[in-house]
Each structure stands twice: as C-alpha cells, then as structure tokens.
Amino acid sequence: MTMKTILFSFSLIIALAQYSCNSASTGKSGQEGQATVNTSLKTDEFEKKLLATEGGQLIDVRTPEEFAVNHLANATNMDFNGDDFAEKIKTLDRNKPVFVYCLSGGRSSSAASQLAEAGFKEVYNMAGGMLNWQSEGKAVVTGEAPQKTSGMTAADFSKLTSSKEYVLVDFNATWCGPCKAIAPMLESFASKRKDKLLLAKIDVDMNSELAQAKGINSIPYLELYKNGKLVWKRVGSLDEETLLRETGL
Known part of the structure; x- marks a missing residue:
C-alpha cells in the first residue's frame, strides 16, 4: 500500500466519523431523514404547547375502558397495548405534531418512541399522565361509561x-x-x-x-x-x- 493510499484511507475514516457525529447530534431522524422531536413535557407545558399548536393530534393511549370514564377534551383513543395500535397510528398525519398521554406516563412514553420510529416529526408525551393532570385540578371530559366508584375514602x-x-x-x-x-x-x-x-x-x-x-x-x-x-x-x-x-x- 502506497503512502498516498494510506493518507486517502485515513482521510476517509475521519470524514465518515465526522459525518456520523454530525448525524447523531441532530437527534433521531424520521423516515424522510428529518430530525424528529420526541420529548416529555410537564402537564402545564404540555397543555400550553397543545393549545398553541394548530392541527395538533391528541392521543389517549389508555384502554377503551379507561378512556370511557374520563379523558382530555378532543382526545382520540388508541390503546397502546391493543393489537391494532400500529395500524391506528397510520391514520395520523406524520407531519403534524402528536400529543400522547396515559395514566402515569409509562405507556405514552413507549407510544411516543414508537411514533418517532414510525417517522412522526413531532411527538410530545405528557409526563405523569392523567394522575398529574387531575392532581393539578385540570379539567377532564367525563365519558359515557358509568363512572367507577371513587373507591376507598x-x-x-x-x-x-x-x-x-x-x-x-x-x-x-x-x-x-x-x-x-x-x-x-x-x-x-x-x-x-x-x-x-x-x-x-x-x-x-x-x-x-x-x-x-x-x-x-x-x-x-x-x-x-x-x-x-x-x-x-x-x-x-x-x-x-x-x-x-x-x-x-
């Protein structure tokens, strides 16, 4: 191998490493190569971002039974643990922001990751979920299902x-x-x-x-x-x- 070949190979390795670092710094990329926003927001931040976002898609990833008791206004139910979740998210617009929540933030965090991997450009998860939302006295829509008993006093x-x-x-x-x-x-x-x-x-x-x-x-x-x-x-x-x-x- 000549000195010229060695120098060329070394330069190519450096260039590839720089490209890799630059690509990693932009965050996770969607299917079209654009940077994807996938972040968790506190309830107040989530609410403000949702209200300020035109065309935002609000998804409740709890079970239909949970959703039927109460949910956020204008939310659509897509059960994260349901067999058809992957199919249901295909009905959403990947180029418009998606806001997800569940009861405590666990399922919605996983759902947010799946949405980002599917190429959605902006995904926002509500940290703490409905437990946080309700503990802060924020409004919910009561569903058509009979209300669960309040439980233990x-x-x-x-x-x-x-x-x-x-x-x-x-x-x-x-x-x-x-x-x-x-x-x-x-x-x-x-x-x-x-x-x-x-x-x-x-x-x-x-x-x-x-x-x-x-x-x-x-x-x-x-x-x-x-x-x-x-x-x-x-x-x-x-x-x-x-x-x-x-x-x-």
Whole structure:
C-alpha cells in the first residue's frame, strides 16, 4: 500500500466519523431523514404547547375502558397495548405534531418512541399522565361509561393502615408492568412477616380520589405505616434486599 493510499484511507475514516457525529447530534431522524422531536413535557407545558399548536393530534393511549370514564377534551383513543395500535397510528398525519398521554406516563412514553420510529416529526408525551393532570385540578371530559366508584375514602384508608402493627401499601394498576414485576416479591416479603405485617394492594384506577388526594403521579408507589403513621415511602421498582434495607423490617 502506497503512502498516498494510506493518507486517502485515513482521510476517509475521519470524514465518515465526522459525518456520523454530525448525524447523531441532530437527534433521531424520521423516515424522510428529518430530525424528529420526541420529548416529555410537564402537564402545564404540555397543555400550553397543545393549545398553541394548530392541527395538533391528541392521543389517549389508555384502554377503551379507561378512556370511557374520563379523558382530555378532543382526545382520540388508541390503546397502546391493543393489537391494532400500529395500524391506528397510520391514520395520523406524520407531519403534524402528536400529543400522547396515559395514566402515569409509562405507556405514552413507549407510544411516543414508537411514533418517532414510525417517522412522526413531532411527538410530545405528557409526563405523569392523567394522575398529574387531575392532581393539578385540570379539567377532564367525563365519558359515557358509568363512572367507577371513587373507591376507598380517607377514613377507610386510615382504618386500613392502623389495622396491624405494620401495613405496607402497594399502589398499582392492572396495566402497570413494573407493578406486576414486583408483586411476587412483595407478597413473599409480607408472607415471611405475616405476624406483624399486612400487605395492602390498592389499584389507583379503582381508587382515583384517594390517589389524587395523596398526589400520586407515578406507580408503583409504596408506603409503609407503623401503628397508623407513615414511616417510609418509595416510588418505582425495587428488589427485596432494598426493601429490607430501607424499611428495616
């Protein structure tokens, strides 16, 4: 190999590396090669951006049952976990901004990524979802379905958390993957300490008023009560070792 060939090859490698870096700096690209906006916004920012955007497409990615109870005004329901989600998003305009939300932000975050990968140019996810939206007192549209019962009252909850020396409260939802993942561990943990510990599972969908009153905007969410007094709380997944270390049980 001549010196001229070596120099040419080295220059080509540098040029390709620079191109790769420049391409990466523009963010994820859509199917037409244009930069795609895929970002999460706090509820106030999400609301302002939606109102200021002409032709914005608002998508509720919860289940039809959740949507039927309540939803944001002018939202269209496309169940992210439904078999037809990929087909339904094809009915949207890829060149117009899409706004997505769910109950707590998990499903909508995944949906936003799928939309960006499908070539949508602007995708906005509402961080904290409907839990945050409602905890801030923002308006929702009541659906045609019969309203779910408000669930457990504050008095009921107080009675529950005082029913044993220790009460571990697991706030969850049927659609929540991380909630399902830690459920067996929580049950095993409680079973080993059943003489002094009660595990109470509370579905935030079925107990929306309690969840709103407690300001719960992300699940799984755990609380530990000792003789009726809150002594520990945690948002998110964890393993048994961490639970033991943090609670001291």
